[in-house]
Amino acid sequence: MSKLLLELKDLTIFYKTLIGWVKVVESVNLSVDKGEIVGVVGESGSGKSTLGNAIARLLPPNSKIQGDIMLDNVNLAKLKESQLQKYRGTSVFMIFQNPLNSLNPVKKVGPQLLEAAKVRYNREGKKVEEKELVEETLKVLKELRLPDPQSIMERYPHQLSGGQVQRVVIGMALLLKPKLLIADEPTSALDVTVQAQVVKLFRQLNEELGTSIIFITHDISLAYVLSNRIVVMYAGRIMEDGDVDEVLRKPLHPYTQGLVSSIPKGNKSQNRLNAIPGNPPSFFVLPGGCKFNPRCNKVMEVCKQKEPSLVEKEGRRVRCWLYE
Ligand SMILES: Nc1ncnc2c1ncn2[C@@H]1O[C@H](COP(=O)(O)OP(=O)(O)O)[C@@H](O)[C@H]1O
Ligand code: SF4
Numbered sequence: 144m145s146k147l148l149l150e151l152k153d154l155t156i157f158y159k160t161l162i163g164w165v166k167v168v169e170s171v172n173l174s175v176d177k178g179e180i181v182g183v184v185g186e187s188g189s190g191k192s193t194l195g196n197a198i199a200r201l202l203p204p205n206s207k208i209q210g211d212i213m214l215d216n217v218n219l220a221k222l223k224e225s226q227l228q229k230y231r232g233t234s235v236f237m238i239f240q241n242p243l244n245s246l247n248p249v250k251k252v253g254p255q256l257l258e259a260a261k262v263r264y265n266r267e268g269k270k271v272e273e274k275e276l277v278e279e280t281l282k283v284l285k286e287l288r289l290p291d292p293q294s295i296m297e298r299y300p301h302q303l304s305g306g307q308v309q310r311v312v313i314g315m316a317l318l319l320k321p322k323l324l325i326a327d328e329p330t331s332a333l334d335v336t337v338q339a340q341v342v343k344l345f346r347q348l349n350e351e352l353g354t355s356i357i358f359i360t361h362d363i364s365l366a367y368v369l370s371n372r373i374v375v376m377y378a379g380r381i382m383e384d385g386d387v388d389e390v391l392r393k394p395l396h397p398y399t400q401g402l403v404s405s406i407p408k409g410n411k412s413q414n415r416l417n418a419i420p421g422n423p424p425s426f427f428v429l430p431g432g433c434k435f436n437p438r439c440n441k442v443m444e445v446c447k448q449k450e451p452s453l454v455e456k457e458g459r460r461v462r463c464w465l466y467e
């Protein structure tokens with residue numbers, strides 16, 4: 144049996160803006176194995192959410208994609224909306240950066256969670272009593288440290304705080320147990336102890352069922368805690384992709400080096416990505432050559448002329464002229 148679950152081939156994503164189509168993700172080639180946890184990191188605006196939403200085929204209407212999204216040999220990129228329903232939830236589930244988008248605003252939280260659990264039982268071909276579904280749902284909410292889960296289930300999404308919505312949607316993922324979970328900044332509204340608990344529950348889901356996870360975060364130290372592999376994005380491109388320990392021990396790309404050196408030492412969990420001087424470029428006016436060249440402390444003449452490609456180096460992939 145193949146180990147491969149997801150394979151992105153030259154995935155390119157555009158948004159329509161007032162001045163026309165803008166490319167925000169450029170030719171991403173990426174594969175994720177069954178049971179693998181891939182952390183996608185990069186500063187805000189690097190295209191992480193766009194990439195995650197595209198894989199789940201949940202981009203906004205002002206977007207278009209090129210390339211292939213092969214999930215278990217089905218090309219999601221080529222499916223129509225009506226054909227996608229079959230894959231959403233069970234094959235792939237997305238925790239949006241804005242988790243309210245994952246919930247139906249006019250339905251109470253309880254029925255939505257029960258529905259998620261029911262979908263999973265149906266997929267497994269098991270019959271189950273309503274009472275069991277309720278028990279399982281309450282248990283998941285308790286594990287997520289939600290106080291008074293019973294009353295949470297009685298509420299509408301807008302009656303919850305940001306942190307509660309985030310946990311409800313994480314709960315939905317834990318009940319659905321999809322083959323691929325895409326979690327976009329899933330712990331941004333949670334305090335550190337709940338964040339650690341979520342990481343633990345994700346790891347459990349991964350270990351018990353082999354769920355693959357794409358964990359999107361701007362916080363490389365958080366990605367490190369959960370992931371097997373790190374993919375570093377900048378200006379809509381993969382800059383480095385490799386085993387998490389190796390990337391952290393010896394980052395090859397100057398941008399990754401900046402991210403890694405911004406990890407606070409000691410027990411301060413605050414992240415300071417601004418340790419790299421300057422800001423990411425605007426997609427309207429990307430620099431020529433290497434997109435990182437205006438901020439790079441190792442920039443050479445060739446970097447301004449030609450964009451490097453993503454090449455194999457020391458068992459990982461890196462996009463930088465220092466390695467070509
Ligand atoms: N719906 C949209 N329409 C137009 N541009 C968008 C839209 N969503 C995101 N963008 C732009 O796409 C780029 C990448 O955004 P995003 O994928 O959210 O990055 P990240 O998740 O890494 O912060 C940004 O420049 C952002 O402003
Ligand atoms: S290609 Fe050049 S500018 Fe880009 S990261 Fe490498 S050294 Fe820096």
Ligand SMILES: [Mg+2]
Nearest residue numbers: 191192193240
């Ligand atoms: Mg984002």
